[in-house]
Amino acid sequence: MIGIEAIGTYLPMGRVDNTTRLDFFGIDKKFLEEKTGMLKVAIKSPNEETSDLCVQAYSNLRELIEFNSSHIDCIIVCTQNPDSYGLPHTSAVVHGKLKLNDHCSAFDISLGCSGFVYGLSIIQSFMQFNDFRKGILFTADPYSKVIDPNDKNVSLLFGDGATATLLGDDAEWTAGKFLLGTRGTGNDAIRIRDEDRILEMNGRSVLSFSVTTVPDNINEMLIKNDTDINEVDCFVLHQGSRYIIKLLTENLGVSSDKVLFCAEDYGNTVSSSIPMILKRLDQKYKKVVIAGFGVGLSWGSTILTKNIRD
Amino acid sequence: MQVTAEEIRKIISSSKIIPDPSKISDDTNLHEIGIDSLDIFTLYLKIEEHFNIKIPDDDVDRLTDINLIVTYINSKL
Known part of the structure; x- marks a missing residue:
């Protein structure tokens, strides 16, 4: 596999x-x-x-x-x-x-x-x-x-x-079933302006989307993988901001020590934010949910299971 | 059915953006008591979900106290 x-x-x-x-x-x-x-x-x-x-x-x-x-x-x-x-x-x-x-x-x-x-x-x-x-x-x-x-x-x-x-x-890690989504009607929430090729972001739209859509996506993904949320050791979520991580933690209803925020010293590295954390994840974690969300609006999650290797 | 200031206080309370919403008066400017822009976004998200309405970005800036919020929501329902 x-x-x-x-x-x-x-x-x-x-x-x-x-x-x-x-x-x-x-x-x-x-x-x-x-x-x-x-x-x-x-x-x-x-x-x-x-x-x-x-x-x-x-x-x-x-x-x-x-x-x-x-x-x-x-x-x-x-x-x-x-x-x-x-x-x-x-x-x-x-x-x-x-x-x-x-x-x-x-x-x-x-x-x-x-x-x-x-x-x-x-x-x-x-x-x-x-x-x-x-x-x-x-x-x-x-x-x-x-x-x-x-x-x-x-x-x-x-x-x-x-x-x-x-x-x-x-x-080392095997992924379960993925649950992916898109809401193209929100595509202007994070975009490059045509006139000067500069990034602009509607923070309110991104926050609202993130804290409502992502918990639902994760819960549905866990059902798809026949996994109870309490079996998850750790949640590695896209590091949008500390505040988004806090709200996602509350909306998922899980303990804050299971949801990591690690971007204090380098920022939101977009698609790199999840693997940046996975690399240095504590060996004790065996089942880890990963969830990315942002530009598009686009989102996806899966569960990673640690394999025992020689 | 008219929305009341108490209902808005309950939503503020559930948003956990300030410790005790009962201590703020209806005309207290929410920004002036230290509620920042992200907390405000969270509050409006809760209001949108609770009343099943959409508050456009252009309206958010002028909804600065409970009185204004109550009047605004009642005009939308």
């Missing part, structure tokens, strides 16, 4: 310290700590491209687990901020930089904060149908390319980062 073997991650060294911007944005430290939750956001250097972030995450993956790169059958890059204008596809650029074999297929998927969950479902299905043994799902969505640093709705939240998830049949 194809599943997650290992996760490599990359956070650029650069940080924007949000505690130095309180007066500029007219907020207090309590709001920053308790509501947005991102004390710092990671920022890539101007000459780092999206594909470079992927390559760095891949390097980290190679440090964690041995595998022969010539045995990689496919790579997928999940991004909405590709290299240049997305042509050629960033996965092809990554394929070239990693000098992967010609038999390794490569394509991009365009999704935001739901991207890791969707991507996991896509790559597993793609690998199983094509009888592939090894594949890598990259997530890299450097919003610093499209953020107005003076817009507090987004500037205080989003950070740059990338992950590389190795999929294969010696899996």
Whole structure:
């Protein structure tokens, strides 16, 4: 059964310290700590491209687990901020930089904060149908390319980062059934403006959508997987903000120590937020719900079960 | 059936955005007692769910106290 073997991650060294911007944005430290939750956001250097972030995450993956790169059958890059204008596809650029074999297929998927969950479902299905043994799902969505640093709705939240998830049949984590959704009528809640190619977000719409749709999605997904919510050890939810995590915890009716918030020092890394946490998850957790939600509006969840490996 | 200030207080209470809504008067500006923008969004979400109405973004900024909220909702029902 194809599943997650290992996760490599990359956070650029650069940080924007949000505690130095309180007066500029007219907020207090309590709001920053308790509501947005991102004390710092990671920022890539101007000459780092999206594909470079992927390559760095891949390097980290190679440090964690041995595998022969010539045995990689496919790579997928999940991004909405590709290299240049997305042509050629960033996965092809990554394929070239990693000098992967010609038999390794490569394509991009365009999704935001739901991207890791969707991507996991896509790559597993793609690998199983094509009888592939090894594949890598990259997530890299450097919003610093499209953020107005003076817009507090987004500037205080989003950070740059990338992950590389190795999929294969010696899996540490196996995913259950996925439950995915879209509400296209809300597509303007998070978007790039045509006129200046800058990101804008309706915080109220995103908050309302997140705290109502995601708990229902998770509860339905658990029914689909014949799992009681009390059997879940831990919830790794997209790190939209500390406040969203708090409201989701309340609406799910679970203990707050089961729902992680880990983005204080690097921010909301979009589709990378879930694998960033999965990588450093405590070994004691055996059943973990993952749920991504955002741009689209799009959402998805599944349950990961830890396998005992030799 | 008219909405009352007490009903709104109950919704504020269930929103957990301030410790004791009974202590705020009907004309107290919610922003001035430290309720921030995200708490306000949560409150309006609860009101929308409770009364099955939609409060457009353009209306949110002017609903700054309980009196204004009560009048607004009654005009929508």
